[in-house]
Amino acid sequence: MTRRTRTWLLLMPAGTWFLVMLLLPLTVVLVFSFGERAPAGGVVPAFTFEQYANLPARWTAFKNTLTLAPVGTLAALLIAYPLAYFLAVKVDPKWKTILLVLVIVPFWTSILIRSYAWIFLLGGRGLPALLDWIGIEGVRLINTPFAVLVGIIYGYLPLMVFPIFVSLDRLDKRLLEAASDLGATRWNTFRQITLPLSIPGIATGCMLVFILLMGEFLIPALLGGGKVFFVGNALVDLFLQSRNWAYGSAVAVTLVIVMLITVTIYMRLINRLGASREDVSIM
Amino acid sequence: MRMYATCVYLFLYIPIGVIALFSFNAGRHASQLQGFSTKWYGKALGNPFVMDALQTSLLVAFTSALLASLFGTMAALALQGVRGPVRTVFDMLIYVAVMIPGIVIGIATLIGLVTLFDQLNPMLAALWPEGAQAPRLSMGLGSLIAAHTMFLMALVIIIVRARLAGMDRALTEASSDLYATPFGTFRQVTLPMIFPAVLAGFLLSFTFSFDDFIIAFFVAGSETTLPIYVFSSIRRGVTPEINAIGTMVLGVSLILLVAAQVLLRRGERKPK
Amino acid sequence: MTKTPDNISKKKFMEEFRRYQKGSVTRRHFLNVTGLGAASAVLGSAVPGLRPSPAFAAGEIGDRVILATWPNYHDPANFDAFTEATGAHVQVNVFGSNEEMLAKLQAGGSGWDVYVPTNYTITTYVSEDLIEPLDTARLPNYDPSAFDPRYAEAGSVDGTLYAVPKNWGTTGYAVNTSHTDGKAMTSWKDFFDMTMDSFSGRTMVHDYQLTTIGNALKYFGYSFNSVAENELADAEKLLIDAKPHLFAISSDYQPSMRNGDAWMTMCWTGDGKQLNTDMPEIAYVLGVEGGELWSDYYAIPKGAPHMDAAYALINFLLDPEVNAKEVLAHGYPSADAHTNKLLPEDLLNDPILYPAADLLNALEFGAAVTLTDPNRAELMARFKSA
Numbered sequence A: 001m002t003r004r005t006r007t008w009l010l011l012m013p014a015g016t017w018f019l020v021m022l023l024l025p026l027t028v029v030l031v032f033s034f035g036e037r038a039p040a041g042g043v044v045p046a047f048t049f050e051q052y053a054n055l056p057a058r059w060t061a062f063k064n065t066l067t068l069a070p071v072g073t074l075a076a077l078l079i080a081y082p083l084a085y086f087l088a089v090k091v092d093p094k095w096k097t098i099l100l101v102l103v104i105v106p107f108w109t110s111i112l113i114r115s116y117a118w119i120f121l122l123g124g125r126g127l128p129a130l131l132d133w134i135g136i137e138g139v140r141l142i143n144t145p146f147a148v149l150v151g152i153i154y155g156y157l158p159l160m161v162f163p164i165f166v167s168l169d170r171l172d173k174r175l176l177e178a179a180s181d182l183g184a185t186r187w188n189t190f191r192q193i194t195l196p197l198s199i200p201g202i203a204t205g206c207m208l209v210f211i212l213l214m215g216e217f218l219i220p221a222l223l224g225g226g227k228v229f230f231v232g233n234a235l236v237d238l239f240l241q242s243r244n245w246a247y248g249s250a251v252a253v254t255l256v257i258v259m260l261i262t263v264t265i266y267m268r269l270i271n272r273l274g275a276s277r278e279d280v281s282i283m
Numbered sequence B: 001m002r003m004y005a006t007c008v009y010l011f012l013y014i015p016i017g018v019i020a021l022f023s024f025n026a027g028r029h030a031s032q033l034q035g036f037s038t039k040w041y042g043k044a045l046g047n048p049f050v051m052d053a054l055q056t057s058l059l060v061a062f063t064s065a066l067l068a069s070l071f072g073t074m075a076a077l078a079l080q081g082v083r084g085p086v087r088t089v090f091d092m093l094i095y096v097a098v099m100i101p102g103i104v105i106g107i108a109t110l111i112g113l114v115t116l117f118d119q120l121n122p123m124l125a126a127l128w129p130e131g132a133q134a135p136r137l138s139m140g141l142g143s144l145i146a147a148h149t150m151f152l153m154a155l156v157i158i159i160v161r162a163r164l165a166g167m168d169r170a171l172t173e174a175s176s177d178l179y180a181t182p183f184g185t186f187r188q189v190t191l192p193m194i195f196p197a198v199l200a201g202f203l204l205s206f207t208f209s210f211d212d213f214i215i216a217f218f219v220a221g222s223e224t225t226l227p228i229y230v231f232s233s234i235r236r237g238v239t240p241e242i243n244a245i246g247t248m249v250l251g252v253s254l255i256l257l258v259a260a261q262v263l264l265r266r267g268e269r270k271p272k
Numbered sequence C: 001m002t003k004t005p006d007n008i009s010k011k012k013f014m015e016e017f018r019r020y021q022k023g024s025v026t027r028r029h030f031l032n033v034t035g036l037g038a039a040s041a042v043l044g045s046a047v048p049g050l051r052p053s054p055a056f057a058a059g060e061i062g063d064r065v066i067l068a069t070w071p072n073y074h075d076p077a078n079f080d081a082f083t084e085a086t087g088a089h090v091q092v093n094v095f096g097s098n099e100e101m102l103a104k105l106q107a108g109g110s111g112w113d114v115y116v117p118t119n120y121t122i123t124t125y126v127s128e129d130l131i132e133p134l135d136t137a138r139l140p141n142y143d144p145s146a147f148d149p150r151y152a153e154a155g156s157v158d159g160t161l162y163a164v165p166k167n168w169g170t171t172g173y174a175v176n177t178s179h180t181d182g183k184a185m186t187s188w189k190d191f192f193d194m195t196m197d198s199f200s201g202r203t204m205v206h207d208y209q210l211t212t213i214g215n216a217l218k219y220f221g222y223s224f225n226s227v228a229e230n231e232l233a234d235a236e237k238l239l240i241d242a243k244p245h246l247f248a249i250s251s252d253y254q255p256s257m258r259n260g261d262a263w264m265t266m267c268w269t270g271d272g273k274q275l276n277t278d279m280p281e282i283a284y285v286l287g288v289e290g291g292e293l294w295s296d297y298y299a300i301p302k303g304a305p306h307m308d309a310a311y312a313l314i315n316f317l318l319d320p321e322v323n324a325k326e327v328l329a330h331g332y333p334s335a336d337a338h339t340n341k342l343l344p345e346d347l348l349n350d351p352i353l354y355p356a357a358d359l360l361n362a363l364e365f366g367a368a369v370t371l372t373d374p375n376r377a378e379l380m381a382r383f384k385s386a
Helices: A003-032 A055-090 A093-108 A111-122 A127-133 A145-170 A173-181 A186-214 A218-223 A231-240 A245-272 B002-023 B039-046 B048-080 B085-099 B102-127 B141-166 B169-177 B182-211 B214-219 B226-235 B240-269 C010-022 C027-034 C036-046 C076-086 C098-106 C119-127 C188-195 C209-219 C229-245 C254-258 C269-278 C307-318 C320-330 C337-341 C357-361 C368-372 C374-385
Strands: C064-069 C089-094 C163-176 C203-205 C246-249 C264-268 C282-285 C291-301 C363-365
Touching: A003 A245, A003 B048, A003 B085, A003 B102, A003 B141, A055 A093, A055 A145, A055 A186, A055 A231, A055 A245, A055 B002, A055 C374, A093 A145, A093 B002, A093 B182, A093 B240, A111 A127, A111 A145, A111 A218, A111 B002, A111 B226, A111 B240, A145 A186, A145 A218, A145 B002, A173 A186, A186 A245, A218 A231, A231 A245, A231 B102, A231 C098, A231 C374, A245 B085, A245 B102, B002 B240, B039 B048, B039 B240, B048 B085, B048 B141, B048 B182, B048 B226, B048 C089, B085 B141, B102 B141, B102 B214, B141 B182, B141 B214, B169 B182, B214 B226, B226 B240, B226 C089, C064 C307, C076 C089, C076 C307, C076 C320, C098 C119, C098 C368, C119 C291, C119 C368, C163 C188, C163 C209, C163 C269, C163 C307, C163 C320, C188 C203, C188 C209, C188 C229, C188 C264, C203 C209, C203 C229, C209 C229, C209 C264, C209 C291, C209 C368, C209 C374, C229 C246, C229 C374, C254 C269, C264 C269, C269 C282, C269 C320, C291 C307, C307 C320, C320 C337, C357 C363
Parallel strands: C064 C089, C203 C246, C203 C264, C291 C363
Antiparallel strands: C163 C264, C163 C282, C163 C291
16 A cells, blocks of 8 residues: 555545535535525525625624633633643642543533523522622622623633643643752743743633634523623524524624634734744644 | 632532532422432433433444544544645645534534435435335434534544644654554554544543534434433423433543543553 | 224124234224224213323333423423323423424424424414324314314414414513512503613513514504514614613523512513412513414424324323313413313413403414514514624
8 A cells, every 4th residue: 555545545534524514514504695585484595795785783793702702711711821830830740630630520511501500600599699698789690791701711611721731731840940940030930931831732722712602602692691692692593593594604604704814813923922833733 | 829729629610519409409490499309310310301312412422532533533644744735625624624613513514414415315215216215314313423523523633633743753763764564653653652642532522522512403403412401401491300410420420530540540550 | 083983893893802902903093993992082072071081002102202382381290190191201392482493393303293383373384384284083182162263273274273272371571569669560661661760680571573572562552563664673773772771581581580680571471470479579461552462282393203192292281181280380371161161260360361351452463474574583683682
């Protein structure tokens, strides 16, 4: 078997899979986005830009998504980084695995059930009742953007911790020792050694969380009371309520384009920050 | 630092504690504690829909994680030596597959496959011998596994490739310099080195698939996975049965993890 | 009854009986061919209280049936009883709007056996070929003459029966009067004005175009079913103005009303009754301007995977004894005279279930056009994403 045949055979299944399950559906969506809504729902083939012209009607959904996705990603990063650092650098190796596993475990319960717990915790009988009791009255949490943010951080924290942990864990501890032996302050060690070396992990974590947030639908639906609307919610609505496949396809195509642009810009930025090309091109 | 970590763990586990607490609620409502009872566990275990949904979820997660790890690893290995347009196309595909939100994958797969099936079904019926019932393609287990595999495959390729990139080239080169066959090199050098990544890819894929609601919501047809079951139950007004299911899933995964940990430890202690 | 053979020879009877014993025919086939089924049905309807419980032996209809219905719309104990009687477990999927049910069926492979469409949607289901005509021979408990035609007629399209009545009711709003400072709430104008005033952040509207848009239309005195562009534009402006003041847009409002997060919500009869029973401070109000009068039906979607179980479940739920328990649990009135006979007097005089004539007369049935009108659908979507 030549090297060439081997390569082709190895690539075959994945290639076919991508063709049928990725390219074909995306092409159909693209075609439909130029169609028209059929009277009872569904799509009538056509070639019109009407659906795209109608996009401003979903501006708020795009705005919410493009605000809460980066904010949620950033918040998750700020909370996750110290924990990942703690797990990778500070913790006794004996406990490392178990503590790491404990971060992942919540991921094993359905996000639905976990979000449901937050409906209770943020609802009138949960935290607000507690705050009321200590004298802070009239706090409303559920069905607000804040509730959605909490749900987001909660749902995606493990995804952020994990890659950062991996990159920090690979870091040679002797480097840190050497730095402190050479009299560097802890802050300087962190800034000049730890942080740059963990950038691939940060980049991966942020990317993962950001991508998932851009398409988020459940958390706003459950914790936003149908009021904090993401593009994902708009899409579900268009396909599962108003049955407007043509317009829904146009919104989907737009979402994909917006993501392509934001993610590409993001990658450029990361690359400029000096992470090695190979590490970031994992995405 | 330790304080901080404790806080984060509390943040992670308080909601889970709430879930577990309410699973022992004697009353019907999931927002008011009315005494202790384990009856919801019995109810959940005796409910064929829960058991079916669990089975479906496990089957889908296992099959798609397996397919994704296999094909993903194959592709990652092959791509190592590929440059030029093929490489570019694959990089693009992986990039797109990972970057597209699950909801778009779900919707696109739904309308794409429904459109495809509408074309294929009459053809199948025409091709089929007279009198025999032609198979009808429809959304269901197959479409769900296929959609999950597509997305997870991209994930596995990324993970394995990252590992391959970090691998010391000198080792495989040394191996072939020493006249090892390509397969020998693969088995004795490459595989052991990438195995952790493949395993990680498999586990991550399994978790993703098992927990996925959005894609399944669109492409599962009449199949019910556990998240779909939970979603429709939540809308029905949650009874503690859902909490019991969640607690059980969590309990089982914890037990498995602890068991794996113990086994690994034992393996380490063996003299080499 | 007309479909069963009148007489059957002794010999034939014994033949059939043996076949049945050997297991080559099902029990139902046996009962049908021999006329025993009809006999017991006749006997049952002649002797009150002896109506046949489902004519199925355990396991015969399979072990499951999937029901797509609305929130808080059944007595869970009845499903347990059904499982006990037939061996089939009932999976309940809950939906908050007819649009959602239609979308799920249109996308194919819903997997449902029975669903609960509202009066105005049935013609669309028929024209889209998504609904199965009903075989009344398999619904011995269905007695068309017992139903008030007003709440049963939408079940037939062009003379074919597609759906049998479940319950009827009204769409008004529930308001927690401990927060109204004694202000009398009587209209949809009050509902929206209060929302944008002292009830800010405490009101819920349905995630359902028909009622949310319809009631906003009533605010201006327009028809609940209007599809006129200028009238819809007024409704949209009202809804979008009110949106920042809403607690949530959701058709499942009971939990929030009960725990005090929400003070007022658009509400269907039975939910109003359920809330009022448990928390007397929650009142159910019908807007004086009018609003919706509706009737829900049981129907079987095309290609239901467990057809036998679907018929068995509908038949079981139509049993007046069972139906009466349902009504007592969910508080939605039934149009079935047999069922009403079994209900306590005070429930039959309950002002929530049976509103005063002048309020009732102002109400409108939903119109089929609202389901497919693209402007209403898009207005609702714009409101939600605003």
